[in-house]
Amino acid sequence: MTKSNTDETEYVLETKDLNIFYGDFMAVTNVNMKVQRNKITAIIGPSGCGKSTLLRAFNRMNELVPSSRIEGEIIFQGQNLYAPEVDPVEVRHRIGMVFQKPNPFPKSIYDNIAWGARIHGFKGDMDELVVYSLKQAALWDEVKDILDQSGLALSGGQQQRLCIARALAVQPEVILMDEPASALDPIATLKIEELMQDLKKNYTIVIVTHNMQQAARASDYTAMMMLDKEGVRTGTVIEFDETNVIFTRPKDKRTEDYVTGRFG
Amino acid sequence: MIRKTFENELQQVKDDVLVLGSMVEQAILDTVDALKKRDVKASETDREINKKRFEIENQLMILIATQQPMAHDLRLLASTMEIISELERMGDYAKGIANINIRMGDQPLLKPLIDVPRMAQKDVDMLHRALTAFVEEDVEAAKAIPVEDDEVDALYNQVYRELMTFVIADPKTMERANWLLWVAHNLERVADRVTNICERTIFIVTGEMSEIKNSDDEFWKQQKA
Numbered sequence: 001m002t003k004s005n006t007d008e009t010e011y012v013l014e015t016k017d018l019n020i021f022y023g024d025f026m027a028v029t030n031v032n033m034k035v036q037r038n039k040i041t042a043i044i045g046p047s048g049c050g051k052s053t054l055l056r057a058f059n060r061m062n063e064l065v066p067s068s069r070i071e072g073e074i075i076f077q078g079q080n081l082y083a084p085e086v087d088p089v090e091v092r093h094r095i096g097m098v099f100q101k102p103n104p105f106p107k108s109i110y111d112n113i114a115w116g117a118r119i120h121g122f123k124g125d126m127d128e129l130v131v132y133s134l135k136q137a138a139l140w141d142e143v144k145d146i147l148d149q150s151g152l153a154l155s156g157g158q159q160q161r162l163c164i165a166r167a168l169a170v171q172p173e174v175i176l177m178d179e180p181a182s183a184l185d186p187i188a189t190l191k192i193e194e195l196m197q198d199l200k201k202n203y204t205i206v207i208v209t210h211n212m213q214q215a216a217r218a219s220d221y222t223a224m225m226m227l228d229k230e231g232v233r234t235g236t237v238i239e240f241d242e243t244n245v246i247f248t249r250p251k252d253k254r255t256e257d258y259v260t261g262r263f264g
Numbered sequence: 265m266i267r268k269t270f271e272n273e274l275q276q277v278k279d280d281v282l283v284l285g286s287m288v289e290q291a292i293l294d295t296v297d298a299l300k301k302r303d304v305k306a307s308e309t310d311r312e313i314n315k316k317r318f319e320i321e322n323q324l325m326i327l328i329a330t331q332q333p334m335a336h337d338l339r340l341l342a343s344t345m346e347i348i349s350e351l352e353r354m355g356d357y358a359k360g361i362a363n364i365n366i367r368m369g370d371q372p373l374l375k376p377l378i379d380v381p382r383m384a385q386k387d388v389d390m391l392h393r394a395l396t397a398f399v400e401e402d403v404e405a406a407k408a409i410p411v412e413d414d415e416v417d418a419l420y421n422q423v424y425r426e427l428m429t430f431v432i433a434d435p436k437t438m439e440r441a442n443w444l445l446w447v448a449h450n451l452e453r454v455a456d457r458v459t460n461i462c463e464r465t466i467f468i469v470t471g472e473m474s475e476i477k478n479s480d481d482e483f484w485k486q487q488k489a
Contacts, residue, residue, distance in 0.1 A: 212334070213332060216334070247338075248339065249335065249339070255335075256335050256336060259334040259335050260335050261267050261270075261334075262267060
């Protein structure tokens, strides 16, 4: 996959009539949304409505589940991510991911960052890359004297920022975050949210969160997902708008009920 | 699932706004009636109105802090904050009228009050229905009530012209005419603030924030004509 000349367009990712299946089960139905460059897009909705499935479709992470497949397209920088010639490893390099539970490698802080970059064929100054990535992830000041210590010795919030630094080290364009702060205390959560605001200057962020206050505080756009039909477990995006619209005057009654805490 | 506790608290806030509203309505009617009868007596009403307003404001802040209201709930609580402030200012107008009554001392009214009590009655009537529309979140009523502000403006113009004829005929009546003009002006402003309450009600329901009409513009247009 080559960098296309559409890099300057407003939208980084666009789904077109996207359906996502696990075997015969259609987990997500008919999603048409555009992810704007250098913005934070939140995906909210009740448990089991397909938020994480949709997020994982953005970097072909669902393919790690053998029975999964999609219909429709996801356009990234003008190219269909699911076209046969596209290498999923390259996709995951350019669209990085941070998970709910911090998952640093059982290696030194330094190697946590250097390892992925080395695998992706990084040939530059590794020390410089490690410093740069840790600074970008707002972790440098806390770990600069203990780079040889295990990443697992850090606190939960520090581990999560280490994972963000690791994702940044391969220089992605988009960072997907799946509940990145749900295992963290309020102070560590605030640090991640502040970090997201810094990161969006250089990256595009898509975040799945159960915490509506977090979506309201931290995102620019919000996609509201819900199970489409009664009794049929298939999720879809029912409303997508600027975050301030979703939380002050949503158009869909179901969004209104969800954000005001009147769950169906 | 509904948020029963929160729903009850929202209803309580609306009930409290109605209580504050009826205190203001009574204050307007009482002060104009006292003026009409030139019955000067001290009143605690304004202090009670202010106290009630702060009570509601405090309750609103607690709900915002503890319930994290969103969407309609947020619009309701934020708008209620605005509405109680409008009501408190109406209370100040009533107090202003009581103060004029005191300042007039033992001087008689320049003329018997006819249109001024009509203005007060119209204000109270509009206010009462505006608060009902707020509680019931009735957009149609909230849109219809501000139109009636024209009637209050017309009465004000009538009072204004009548008082001017007294002043022209005998400039020594200036001060007494001015007192009554001041009273009428306060009552004219009450109706404008009723319009503001109606605008908030429409916003609570629709999420659309817009000015229904600017009564001061209407007034000056009529003065020119």
